[in-house]
Amino acid sequence: MKSQPKKKSAKSKRNGDSPIWDLRLYIAGQTPKSLTAFSNLKRICEENLQGKYHIEVVDLAKNPELARTDQILAIPTLVRKLPPPIRKIIGDLSNKEKVLLGFGLTRL
Amino acid sequence: MGTRWLRLLIFDMAIKAKKRKTRSPELKKARTGIRGLDEVTLGGLPQGRPTLICGSAGCGKTLLSMEILIRGAIEHGEPGVFMSFEESSKDIAANVASLGFDLNKLADKKQVVVDYVHIDRSEIEETGEYDLEGLFIRLGYAIDSIGAKRVVLDTIENLFGGLENQAILRAELRRLFKWLKDRGVTALITGERGSGQLTRHGLEEYVSDCVILLDHRVTDQISTRRLRIVKYRGSLHGTNEYPFIIDEKGISVIPITSATLDHAVTSERISSGIPRMDRMLGGEGFFRGSSVLISGTAGTGKSSICAHVASAACERGERVLYFAFEEAEKQIVRNMSSIGLDLNRWIRKGLLTIQASRPTHYGLEMHLALVLKHIDEIDPSVVIIDPINNLVSIGSANEVNAMLTRLVDFLKTRGISAVFTTLTAGGASLEETNIGMSSLMDTWILLRDIEYNGERNRGIYILKSRGMPHSNQIREFLITSKGIDLINVYIGPEGVLTGSARKSQESKLRAEELLRQQDVERQEAFLKRRRKAVEAQIASLQAELQAEERDHKILSNNNALRLSELERGRKEMARSRKAD
Numbered sequence A: 001m002k003s004q005p006k007k008k009s010a011k012s013k014r015n016g017d018s019p020i021w022d023l024r025l026y027i028a029g030q031t032p033k034s035l036t037a038f039s040n041l042k043r044i045c046e047e048n049l050q051g052k053y054h055i056e057v058v059d060l061a062k063n064p065e066l067a068r069t070d071q072i073l074a075i076p077t078l079v080r081k082l083p084p085p086i087r088k089i090i091g092d093l094s095n096k097e098k099v100l101l102g103f104g105l106t107r108l
Numbered sequence B: 001m002g003t004r005w006l007r008l009l010i011f012d013m014a015i016k017a018k019k020r021k022t023r024s025p026e027l028k029k030a031r032t033g034i035r036g037l038d039e040v041t042l043g044g045l046p047q048g049r050p051t052l053i054c055g056s057a058g059c060g061k062t063l064l065s066m067e068i069l070i071r072g073a074i075e076h077g078e079p080g081v082f083m084s085f086e087e088s089s090k091d092i093a094a095n096v097a098s099l100g101f102d103l104n105k106l107a108d109k110k111q112v113v114v115d116y117v118h119i120d121r122s123e124i125e126e127t128g129e130y131d132l133e134g135l136f137i138r139l140g141y142a143i144d145s146i147g148a149k150r151v152v153l154d155t156i157e158n159l160f161g162g163l164e165n166q167a168i169l170r171a172e173l174r175r176l177f178k179w180l181k182d183r184g185v186t187a188l189i190t191g192e193r194g195s196g197q198l199t200r201h202g203l204e205e206y207v208s209d210c211v212i213l214l215d216h217r218v219t220d221q222i223s224t225r226r227l228r229i230v231k232y233r234g235s236l237h238g239t240n241e242y243p244f245i246i247d248e249k250g251i252s253v254i255p256i257t258s259a260t261l262d263h264a265v266t267s268e269r270i271s272s273g274i275p276r277m278d279r280m281l282g283g284e285g286f287f288r289g290s291s292v293l294i295s296g297t298a299g300t301g302k303s304s305i306c307a308h309v310a311s312a313a314c315e316r317g318e319r320v321l322y323f324a325f326e327e328a329e330k331q332i333v334r335n336m337s338s339i340g341l342d343l344n345r346w347i348r349k350g351l352l353t354i355q356a357s358r359p360t361h362y363g364l365e366m367h368l369a370l371v372l373k374h375i376d377e378i379d380p381s382v383v384i385i386d387p388i389n390n391l392v393s394i395g396s397a398n399e400v401n402a403m404l405t406r407l408v409d410f411l412k413t414r415g416i417s418a419v420f421t422t423l424t425a426g427g428a429s430l431e432e433t434n435i436g437m438s439s440l441m442d443t444w445i446l447l448r449d450i451e452y453n454g455e456r457n458r459g460i461y462i463l464k465s466r467g468m469p470h471s472n473q474i475r476e477f478l479i480t481s482k483g484i485d486l487i488n489v490y491i492g493p494e495g496v497l498t499g500s501a502r503k504s505q506e507s508k509l510r511a512e513e514l515l516r517q518q519d520v521e522r523q524e525a526f527l528k529r530r531r532k533a534v535e536a537q538i539a540s541l542q543a544e545l546q547a548e549e550r551d552h553k554i555l556s557n558n559n560a561l562r563l564s565e566l567e568r569g570r571k572e573m574a575r576s577r578k579a580d
Helices: A032-048 A065-069 A096-103 B002-022 B062-073 B088-096 B103-108 B133-146 B158-162 B166-183 B275-279 B300-313 B329-337 B345-351 B364-378 B387-393 B397-413 B500-576
Strands: A021-027 A055-061 A077-080 A087-090 B050-055 B080-084 B112-116 B124-126 B149-154 B186-192 B209-219 B222-232 B240-248 B250-253 B291-296 B321-325 B351-357 B382-387 B416-423 B443-454 B455-465 B475-480 B481-487 B490-492 B496-498
Touching: A021 A032, A032 A055, A032 A096, A065 B345, A077 A096, A087 A096, A087 B321, A096 B124, B050 B062, B062 B080, B062 B103, B062 B112, B062 B149, B062 B186, B062 B209, B062 B250, B080 B088, B080 B133, B088 B103, B088 B112, B112 B133, B124 B186, B133 B166, B133 B186, B133 B250, B149 B481, B158 B166, B186 B329, B186 B387, B209 B416, B222 B364, B240 B364, B250 B364, B275 B416, B275 B481, B291 B300, B291 B397, B300 B329, B300 B382, B300 B416, B300 B443, B300 B481, B321 B329, B321 B364, B321 B397, B329 B345, B329 B351, B345 B351, B351 B364, B364 B397, B387 B416, B397 B416, B455 B500, B490 B500
Parallel strands: A021 A055, A087 B124, B050 B186, B050 B209, B080 B112, B080 B149, B149 B186, B291 B416, B291 B443, B321 B351, B321 B382, B382 B416
Antiparallel strands: A021 A077, A077 A087, B209 B222, B222 B240, B240 B250, B443 B455, B455 B475, B475 B481, B490 B496
């Protein structure tokens, strides 16, 4: 993860058959937990949502006002803005099954 | 080298000690602005430290913390952040609007920020390590945006319901309170009362500088709120449970400890409005600022005396506050007009205020707070409470006594004269008030029924009156169409006579007196006659004596004449006989 606030997956635009996943990861500075969360997220998305996702990283250390408007408490927090409903997953996303469960993507 | 080093060390220590000395050792306090609470905490909450406010549901935690925050912003220039974990900003604004605060306006003026932290476990999935840095950033941003000095976290324990990982949560809470302390904000943390501990999740473990416990108890269907300072590190504080009330002006704590016995006294006297009663009280009436108790059985005229006192004060141009717990204002005015007192005149002039309410309408503390509030607003010189024992119906005698002690002390510190009435139950000892009030009172006037000869009459006497000579006599007490009149009673071998017995006794006495008078006159006439008779007798005897004396004189003259004639005859004879 780099310092720029937004990262987009290049392949997100072309896949019309299923909805685009709009994900937002809230972090506060480049802490080990944030880095772990980002790499975990990236991996899970690549494995399960290839070409259908779009990750935005928000650094609350830079934009503290967003913590209030977006109701963020824990760091890191992953928010699924689309498809609705809004879901929140907190933690470093180290448990893949739980993340998929949170997204409603579990294949079990 | 060694000695030089040692000298330097000692020098350094001396400087440090001096620095410590110059810094004030006193704990800095943030005034709450809540009436009574600053007195109980001897100046407010610990400044720059967290305070825990705990209590069961509905005891006023949120309101107390919100009011401290708002008053801090308005009255002490300390902006505040209210972080709510329970209610939305809209609800909170509506809640405080009922206390007369406009939260939106305060927010516009950058005095208060309300941040609602929405947390719902069903929306959140937890996976792996995390911390609450988001909350810190959020709070820090809110504090910085208005330069807040005070922070309320209401109720942070809700996080325990929203987050699964208790270990992380506890560690983060510990970090949060330390962080708040480091930032130097005066923080108020509310917590729901748990079983066996002050808060459900043991927040007192983290917040230990000051803990305030709120309580809401219902006794005999009447609720009373109470507040207690459980601990206050580094400061003295009141340790009792203090009743507090929530009304349209916010929270008021009523500290019993503020009742002191060092009020100023005056020797100024005020009239009771009944001239004969003033004469019984050393000739001049009550002391100004003293407390007067009028006790008596039902229908002995307690309220009538109160009305007289009120009327007399109004005539002097003083303001009177009359708390009526038995009758409505209009009823008092009507009843008193029947004894010649026009109270309406004083009400219209704004000198007399009658506050009528049923005792059972509020709890005891509410009553006291309302009484104090009205006194504050009206600033009267005479307060009448009629009657006090009705309050017993809403509290135990002890509580009423404590309340009245506070009230009496409050009135005395203000130099307000107070008249209390109390109803003595039939059959109870007259010299006993059911709430042990008498020691609080400076003057105790006792009204009693005197039942005799088939009728009841009213008697009045002064049981005690501190600092003045007072009459020890029972007077008969008449309620006439021109007001109260006191008259002497007949006290004789047959006991105290009042009413028609007194009247008949008086007429009996008058008849006896008349009879005696006639006796004396008769005797005098008799004597006169006697004297005349005796004098006549004396005169006739004297006349007799004189006549006898006269006779005797004549007789003795004749006798002498006869003797000399005899002598002359004898000489004549001798001469003729030529005797020798």
